[in-house]
Amino acid sequence: MATFPEVADALRYLLDEQGTPKNVRERVNRMLAIIKEEGEARMKADKLLMELDDLQSDINIPTYVRTQIWGIAGMLERIEE
Numbered sequence: 001m002a003t004f005p006e007v008a009d010a011l012r013y014l015l016d017e018q019g020t021p022k023n024v025r026e027r028v029n030r031m032l033a034i035i036k037e038e039g040e041a042r043m044k045a046d047k048l049l050m051e052l053d054d055l056q057s058d059i060n061i062p063t064y065v066r067t068q069i070w071g072i073a074g075m076l077e078r079i080e081e
Contacts, residue, residue: 001078001079002075002076002078002079003079004035004041004044004079006075007035007048007072007075007076007079008032008035010068010071010072010075011028011031011032011035011072012028012032013068014028014065014068014069014072015028015029017064017065017068019062019064019065020062020065021060021061021062021065023058024055024058024061024065027051027054027055030051031048031051031052034047034048034051035048041079042079044079045076045077045079048076049073049076049077052069052072052073052076053073055069056069056070056073
């Protein structure tokens, strides 16, 4: 079971990584805004999963960032809040 604060921490870690591309940083900031929105947990998790899915399709993302994205996606699939 994961929580949105844990997901937010993982996303902030991506922001702090020196090699994270600018387009990923922009998406991460958008995802952090989604987490702060009011609404049903499952709906927010689904929005975040769609954003992550779009990111994963980018071939220019470094491997270690892609691995972190997969981990965050796994956390979102276990959200229960």
